[in-house]
Amino acid sequence: MSVFGRPADEELDPTRPLVPTGNLRRRHAVSRIVQALAIAAALGAVAVLVIVIWAVVSHGAKAISWEFLTSGYPNGVAPYIVGTAEIVAIATLMAMPVGVLIALFLSEYAGRRWTRPVQLVLDVMNGLPSIIIAVFIFALLVAHQGQSGFKASIALAIIEVPLIARGTQEVLNLVPGHQREAADALGVARWRSILTIILPAASGGIVTATLLSVARAAGETAPVLLINSLAKGDTIQLNPFQEIPNVPVRIFQLSEEANPEGFTEAWGLSLILIAIILALGLSSRALLNRSKRKMSR
Amino acid sequence: MSATPPAGTASLKLARSNRQSPARKRADRFGDLALFLVCAAAALLALLVIVLIAKEVIEGAQPAISKFGLSFVTNTEWAPPLEKFGGEGVILGTLITSAMALAIGAPVAISIGIFLALLAPASVRNVISPLVEMLAAIPSVILGFWGLLILGPVLVSTIEPFLHSTFGFIPLFGEPQTTGNSVFNAGLILTIMVIPIIASVSRDLFMAVPRELQDGAAALGSTRWEVIRGVVLPSTVSGMTAACLLGLGRALGEAIAVAQVIGGATESHLSLFRPGGTMASLIALQFNSAVSQLHTSSLYYLAALLLVIGIASNLLASWIGQRFGGAGGVMR
Numbered sequence: 001m002s003v004f005g006r007p008a009d010e011e012l013d014p015t016r017p018l019v020p021t022g023n024l025r026r027r028h029a030v031s032r033i034v035q036a037l038a039i040a041a042a043l044g045a046v047a048v049l050v051i052v053i054w055a056v057v058s059h060g061a062k063a064i065s066w067e068f069l070t071s072g073y074p075n076g077v078a079p080y081i082v083g084t085a086e087i088v089a090i091a092t093l094m095a096m097p098v099g100v101l102i103a104l105f106l107s108e109y110a111g112r113r114w115t116r117p118v119q120l121v122l123d124v125m126n127g128l129p130s131i132i133i134a135v136f137i138f139a140l141l142v143a144h145q146g147q148s149g150f151k152a153s154i155a156l157a158i159i160e161v162p163l164i165a166r167g168t169q170e171v172l173n174l175v176p177g178h179q180r181e182a183a184d185a186l187g188v189a190r191w192r193s194i195l196t197i198i199l200p201a202a203s204g205g206i207v208t209a210t211l212l213s214v215a216r217a218a219g220e221t222a223p224v225l226l227i228n229s230l231a232k233g234d235t236i237q238l239n240p241f242q243e244i245p246n247v248p249v250r251i252f253q254l255s256e257e258a259n260p261e262g263f264t265e266a267w268g269l270s271l272i273l274i275a276i277i278l279a280l281g282l283s284s285r286a287l288l289n290r291s292k293r294k295m296s297r
Numbered sequence: 298m299s300a301t302p303p304a305g306t307a308s309l310k311l312a313r314s315n316r317q318s319p320a321r322k323r324a325d326r327f328g329d330l331a332l333f334l335v336c337a338a339a340a341l342l343a344l345l346v347i348v349l350i351a352k353e354v355i356e357g358a359q360p361a362i363s364k365f366g367l368s369f370v371t372n373t374e375w376a377p378p379l380e381k382f383g384g385e386g387v388i389l390g391t392l393i394t395s396a397m398a399l400a401i402g403a404p405v406a407i408s409i410g411i412f413l414a415l416l417a418p419a420s421v422r423n424v425i426s427p428l429v430e431m432l433a434a435i436p437s438v439i440l441g442f443w444g445l446l447i448l449g450p451v452l453v454s455t456i457e458p459f460l461h462s463t464f465g466f467i468p469l470f471g472e473p474q475t476t477g478n479s480v481f482n483a484g485l486i487l488t489i490m491v492i493p494i495i496a497s498v499s500r501d502l503f504m505a506v507p508r509e510l511q512d513g514a515a516a517l518g519s520t521r522w523e524v525i526r527g528v529v530l531p532s533t534v535s536g537m538t539a540a541c542l543l544g545l546g547r548a549l550g551e552a553i554a555v556a557q558v559i560g561g562a563t564e565s566h567l568s569l570f571r572p573g574g575t576m577a578s579l580i581a582l583q584f585n586s587a588v589s590q591l592h593t594s595s596l597y598y599l600a601a602l603l604l605v606i607g608i609a610s611n612l613l614a615s616w617i618g619q620r621f622g623g624a625g626g627v628m629r
Contacts, residue, residue, distance in 0.1 A: 125612075128608075132550065135596075135597065195332070246387065
């Protein structure tokens with residue numbers, strides 16, 4: 001007989017410490033190695049993030065100056081930043097109502113029968129490569145009538161809708177059922193309780209989902225590249241039915257030219273874009289935590 | 298307890314206001330119907346957009362489909378001036394880069410999921426989780442730009458020569474080129490994009506595995522790893538497969554970052570270290586400068602193929618989730 005892998009012929013020494021031997025030791029070693037690998041993988045991912053962000057910050061900081069931020073092509077980038085803000089704002093104005101309504105349909109009306117198909121449509125829409133949405137809008141609107149910022153907004157809206165719908169649906173499911181039942185018991189009509197009780201309770205989550213989708217849309221390049229890439233960027237373009245200069249396409253075009261000065265400008269633009277996107281992401285996270293706390297109270 | 302209002306004016310008023318007037322009833326009936334119709338219309342709009350996308354893309358591809366048929370997939374030559382279009386080079390490039398992204402990315406991402414869900418204390422998890430998600434928030438154009446200027450030179454000066462001299466007998470690890478623009482670079486960039494997607498899904502999966510099952514296995518004498526291998530991983534296989542399909546969809550369809558780092562070649566080859574192309578990146582690079590009707594149409598053909606693959610992998614992921622998700626009993 002052996003206890004803890006100790007050979008049987010060895011004399012039993014009660015003061016001997018209980019250390020694993022033999023097979024158990026091997027199993028512990030394997031377990032420890034695997035855990036170390038898992039930690040290494042997580043650290044690796046964080047390291048990649050740090051390396052990329054560090055490259056953008058250290059190269060981009062050299063480009064940033066007051067003139068860079070406020071003037072147009074060829075010395076500054078103001079028109080691109082304003083243009084991207086414009087395109088994304090229009091896209092979000094279109095996508096938000098549709099996304100919220102789809103989420104309402106899923107959580108309030110769809111029932112068992114319709115939830116799955118609608119969910120599937122959203123998943124497919126979410127999984128569509130952005131280049132395909134770009135090609136689609138090109139074929140539908142650009143091929144015969146030419147480019148414009150508004151058409152790029154439509155493409156970005158298609159990208160945003162499933163994100164907003166899914167985020168909204170998640171918070172709608174968190175709205176406590178007894179609030180609905182209380183409204184029903186008081187004889188409040190369904191649409192009134194949805195608009196005055198359920199939607200306001202979910203408003204924090206809706207804003208969070210919208211901010212996240214804005215962050216995603218701001219960095220989307222493929223749609224704007226195919227639909228809205230001809231603007232030169234020497235002046236700020238406020239008319240959405242013209243080509244609008246914008247950040248992602250500018251970065252892409254600069255990266256295709258082998259020009260060191262262009263690279264510096266692209267790093268500067270990257271820094272601005274990444275700062276905006278990370279700020280949006282962080283604020284949406286803070287908002288989500290706050291509204292979740294409020295709801296669970 | 299003594300604060301009950303006298304059964305007088307206040308409650309009577311409430312009762313009267315609660316008795317609904319016909320006008321209010323009519324408004325409610327109309328409001329209910331209107332809100333339902335608007336919501337249903339929004340859902341229908343989403344479906345309509347998908348159908349329209351399929352229709353427009355396939356219509357655009359029609360000339361190329363009727364000219365080349367299915368042999369488009371196996372033709373190797375892509376020469377716009379000669380009106381010759383074959384997709385084999387970029388289809389192969391798409392498969393190689395995506396396979397590389399999944400082969401490296403999936404194990405790493407699942408390890409990250411294990412670490413975040415099962416090993417890390419809550420304080421560490423709350424720091425690392427957002428950081429990993431932040432990786433997904435970096436725009437592809439910036440990641441591609443970084444790959445072009447920072448990663449590419451490193452690869453070409455150190456890693457590619459090393460891999461070539463060690464594994465050069467495998468055709469994948471061919472002769473390194475002078476520029477960092479290569480299929481290898483694109484594969485690595487896609488790996489970086491795929492990891493946060495799979496990691497956050499698998500983290501959520503692992504966190505949903507019931508605590509009692511893990512504790513039970515541990516009580517029977519399993520080590521940490523044996524609990525993971527014996528309980529956690531088997532009960533989440535279907536979810537992880539779906540997560541990998543999600544990542545695959547992202548890798549297949551990424552156009553911009555790949556276009557920046559892959560070099561924009563179209564010939565068909567297996568070497569990782571030569572410039573190449575993928576379906577999505579070729580569309581991004583050539584769509585605006587297409588030289589002929591047939592050229593544009595061939596790019597539509599590539600988009601149609603991507604669309605079919607994308608929808609198929611989504612449906613497959615959803616089917617796996619439905620077919621195997623509930624069956625195990627362990628998963629929710």
